Amino acid sequence: MKIVGIGDSLIPENYIKEGFKNFEEQGVKVETIQWRLESYKELQNINLMVETGGSEAYEPPKYIFDAVKDADIIITQFCPITKKLIDYCDNLKAVGVLRGGYENINFQYADEKGIIVFNTPGRNANAVADFTVGLLISECRNISKSHLNLKDGKWVRDYTNADSVPDLADKIVGIIGFGEIGRKVAKRLAGFDMKIVSYDPFFRGKVLDVEMVTLEKLMRISDFVTLHARLTKDTEGLINKDLLSLMKPTAYLINSARSGLIDEKALYDALKNKKIIGAALDVFDEEPPSKEYPLLTLENITVTPHLAGGTKDAFTNSPKLLAAEMIKVLTGVKSRYVVNKDTYSENTNSCRKL
Secondary structure (H helix, E strand, O other): OEEEEEEOOOOOHHHHHHHOHHHHHOOOEEEEEEOOOOOHHHHHHHHHHHHHHOHHHOOOOHHHHHHHOOOOEEEEOOOOEOHHHHHHOOOOOEEEEOOOOOOOEOHHHHHHOOOEEEOOOOOOHHHHHHHHHHHHHHHHOOHHHHHHHHHOOOOOOOOOOOOOOOOOOOOEEEEEOOOHHHHHHHHHHHOOOOEEEEEOOOOOOOOOOEEEOOHHHHHHHOOEEEEOOOOOOOOOOOEOHHHHOOOOOOOEEEEOOOHHHEOHHHHHHHHHOOOOOEEEEOOOOOOOOOOOOHHHHOOOEEEOOOOOOOOHHHHHHHHHHHHHHHHHHHHOOOOOOEOOHHHEEOOOOEEOOO
16 A cells, blocks of 8 residues: 655645654555645645635646556645546545645545545644634734734724723623534633633534524624634525624624635625624635725724644644544544545445555
């Protein structure tokens, strides 16, 4: 069996090689190749193409094809795995994606070919959860705004929320999406003595001190609303004009997930007309946004350039997390990282192909 890992500027090939040592210890050959791009900006542009146009929007260069031709397993973070590349591989049985999303994989075609697809849910959950708390506090306490003013030589103490700057204790935070990241956000904000409610139609189970509520109720009662849902056809534009109108005028909206979850025009109108008091965003419909981007012209908003998941620990640990789950199939143990579970034998607890 042979694994080929495709490194990029965020998770270079040596991270993959190190992370998949457990496979080498089982006698599996592990090779890696670096996806050579001119800059991080080029990687961002390709990733945006894939997120908006699907996995077939970009074809990897020939040297990638040649490197993976005889691979049984391909490991990738952002490099697309297209129909053409899948067909080029003679032995391909599985693809492992080093992040939660797998938009860069032609999943439908891989599944049709009986190729198992693994993702790495929650690989940057700590990073995003930490950042979300930072966004929340920065916006309601005007940390980034006052920093910018002081750097500009201005001593400003009154901001648009001057009459209602809150303590966090006893405030209600509504968490939309209660997966790995949402649960970690809840744990962190509970440490500030906040009351936690959540909306997630797919969550099963109970969590101490977290009340599961309808989306409408969450929007009505929350002092802070933070988004951690996956972007799908069903969740695109989830936070629309009607839901924003349910929020308290003193409430804040935080988004460190995907911009597509929010109707940006509706959010702009709500902030511009002071229907809600503020927002903090790490993601935008257009990245990078121009200086004239409507949301960036507002005073009652904190913005950051898609930084939430980008820590060294998240990138270093991703291959280790994925490898620990993927190796389970060699011993017939179920892996929760399998995306196309029908290709994974439920009866024998083993993968049909590996």
